[in-house]
Amino acid sequence: MKIVPSLAFLFASSLFGVFLSAAVAQERPYVVTYDHYLEEPGNLEVEYFSTFGTQHNGNDFHSYWMEFEYGATAWWTTEFYLDGQTTFHDSTVFSGFKWENRFRPLKHEHWINPILYVEYEDVNGTDKTLKEVIGHDVESDFLESNAETRREHERELEFKLILSSNFKGWNVSENIIAAKNLSNVPWEFGYALGVSRPLRLKASATRCTFCRQNFSAGIEMYGGLGDRYSFGLKDTAHYLAPVAAWNLPSGWTLRLSPGFGLNDNSHRLLLRWGLSREITGFGGMVSRMFGGRS
């Protein structure tokens, strides 16, 4: 079964991350929305995310992905994803990979901070990660069995304009999404909005696991905006999801987000959770392996 080596690889990668030195992360709770913060240069963040989704008139599913997020420079973060899913009463499949890059065009902080995002994805039709909702992506798309959909192959370029601001401890982020399937499919559009805040803004003078400063919470909303020929809200799905994150002093971050479908085209529930760990000095370590200085 092809999925076995993939999962073994994911497991090995995660273990690899556990034994390297970790940094205390200061992560936002968002799962779908991006803010303007990039990975620190030379650090690697290894993340695992799960989504349990309900399916009307079909089988519920559990999709999951691994993210390897590397800070190439202070203005460029590159990220590699491996995706898979299990549809209950059906099968478990590896659905493909994604490679994304985020660039910070401005040198300083402003009221609104833009980030440019470019992603290439190579997935089959079984992809159910719902990392973003675009075009006319609706719940009924997921009714077909894995055996049927895995024959479909999608190569897609996705662009996002990420806008993000901070005000009195609050972060407000807006993502405008445009995606183009590299076959003859029109441009598709989507959005994601997020608001979040740490539960306490000041740090405490002692190390603590359950301090309020380690928790942040917020809400995000995301959905499709149709395509080039039918732009708008008609036949699109939308979600509203409270989000929460817990940054542990050991370097781990836990995220939880129950997402609720806002119309008949949406899955009723998308329950997401994720676990991540930031590995400091990864770039320097790899560089030294190949005889580099740092």
Next chain:
Amino acid sequence: MKATLSTLAVCAGLLAISLPLASQEKGSKVGIKPNADVYAELAKAPEKARNRLNPLENDSEAVAAGRLLFEDHCAECHGDKAEGGKKGPNLRAPEVQNSTPGTLFWLLTNGVVRKGMPVWSKLPEPQRWQLIRYLKSLGVPQEPGSASSQIPR
């Protein structure tokens, strides 16, 4: 399958490029350059930012909290004692210690993105001020010439 493999090869290639690029960027920031260059960014703080006062100046816990924040987020680059590391300059140098709290806050908030220092506005404002309190509490080392001679090389 062939297309997937070639795409993966391109991704791996680009990732391989990014690793030395990251190292090079950091290298350009450390002691190879004279002090004036390393600390030049401090002089770019606008007047208004420079004159800001630390609202936690009288907070009795700020230094201790700032020390923990420094260990978590800054020591990796600037060294455990803030005397400079492989990537970041000495923060006990007179150029830093003689800067106003507002200047340091401005630099921390904006980073020096093109030279490898990320923006730290992801830390809430009070935490950045706590960090500044800790940095200012370190002072310049007493031994003559020890601070400026400890710029990492």
